[in-house]
Amino acid sequence: MNSKLTFNKELLLALAGLVILIAIPFFSPGRVALDFVIRLAAFGLFATSLNILVGYGGMVSFGHAMFFGGGAYAFGLLMQKGGASIPVAILGAIVFCALLGLVVGAICVRLKEIYFSFLTLAFQMLIHSIIITWTSLTGGDQGLMGGIPRVWGSINLADTQTLYWFSCIVGVLCLFLMRYILQSPFGYTLRMVRDNADRAKFLGIDVWRVRLYAFVLASCFASVGGVIMALFVSGAYPEFSYWTMSGEAVFMIMMGGLHTFIGPVVGAGLLLVFNDIITRTTEYHGLALGVIVLLFALGFKRGITDFVVQIFQMIFKRGARS
Template identity: 55%
Template sequence: MTIERRPEPLMSVPTRSHTLRDIMIGCLVIAALAAIPFLLPSKAFQDFVIRCSSMALFATSLNLLVGYTGLSSFGHGLFYGLGTYSFALLMQKTGLPLPAAFVLTLLLTAATAVVVGAICIRLRLIYFAFVTLAMQMLAHSIVISWVGLTGGDQGLQGGIPRRVVAGIDLGNQYHLYIFSAVLLVIGLLLMRHIVSTSFGTSLRMIRDNEVRAAFLGIVVWRVKLTVFVLAAVFAAVGGIVMSLFVSGAYPELINWPISGDAIFAIVLGGVGSFLGPTVGASILLLLNDVVTRQTEYYGLALGIIILLFALGLRRGLLDFITQRLGGRPAGGIS
């Protein structure tokens, strides 16, 4: 996947005032979401926010690779699915409390990402994309074949036990709704901080000119591996949210089309804006909910809509709006 970009000026380390501003905005978003069910009670809306939180974390983590580093991964869903299955298995097969299972899932995902990333990051362009895809297809095959552990094509259907944490019952839809929103906001704040630091500047330098970045003293392979692992961990958080939502794990959550969903979300929302993947995830899920009620040809309808975006806007929705309002040129990362 080739994305046209223009070089952008280097960004400075974020100031404390910017960080506080972002945190305040995040707190306001959480407060607004917490109040909405009391003003407009809707189980469907709460379900939508939970699913959107999961997909937005997944898509934004992929954009750390695609938009900021120039690494087009077609197999990023490996880590989303790994987060889903690892968390569900730890909760079902061990006596670990939920917070311990959460942390251990992230550690397992990070360790896997180190191994996979060490293989993939030295490859370039389409070779990197297809090797990551091959890794995800291998993981999916293991899930399908290892019936005794993963449940095979039936998935893990035993539910998620011990959901009560500090008085919060994640088996309750509203509590899971708030928990998902908090994880989304925290995840976005952390990723926003990452791309706004000098490390984020190194990512953009590698994306724009890898040879020049190496000449300036950046250890390219180390930076690539670091962002690969970070992206995997944030994708796993999205997978954990989905595991809690479906009360288990299913092969569809680690199969290669799930990576396509994240790519579609980035394309729809915009690769050039930090919140683009979150907007794109919302659009994608909304289209899924609306189109599937009208026709069984969801794939065809979605393909036509994405084609209209590509030919009409020639960029993601948020990129288009930003450019129209006089923001950064299309292709810049804001």
């Protein structure tokens, strides 16, 4: 009964958030707010999917952008050269990244800590090299040029407002699905494996299989973020699968919070805001962003949502004692 009440509560929260997002264009019709939320949907899914591995699975991946970029390229190629409809292309991108995640994950999740991290980075650089060198298919360092068809029936995703609503619906749906999965028995098993893999093995849990499932799930949700970004820029570019993109996802989690589900989305929003401000005010973009990340890491010593949750917990404890 409690699990059903929790599900209903979180479903209502997701619907309430979606209603608020859908209403934003009626109060702020300018493109700035709409473009920001579209990018936030893409990067929020990207960062939250990575946190399935980092925060819930204890597996720090330095190569998660291979699935973000892989989803963007698979979607774009299916649309451009395969003539697929938008739903079929989205499904194709998810399946492609699921298979890629299955192959890469089957190798990587056997390893521990730093070996896992750097092997995922090696696979990412391999995917990035393929994108750069296979010019006839991917466009090389120029990316997929010529735009992606963004019309499906009467739905025109080339229109900013329509793409905004599409991104909000897909983003909230995927976040809700991730939350549901992480609150399921599988999610708690993943936490157990993170906290004590040896004890989990003793209890009969197949640790390798649990980690592999988490890796594939994270790959699928990251690919949806890549699809949204591909629709936003009407193309796909090698930077989507470069190691710096994975680094940005790690920054999002660090700034937003590892231990709260919404933390990576908050971190994605913060990083987008900082990026927009820094690029307008200084040419030393990397230096300024690095200083900000250090301030968060050394000042809060955790993500901002983790910090806020800890403050509220302290307040409630004091109130209960009094």
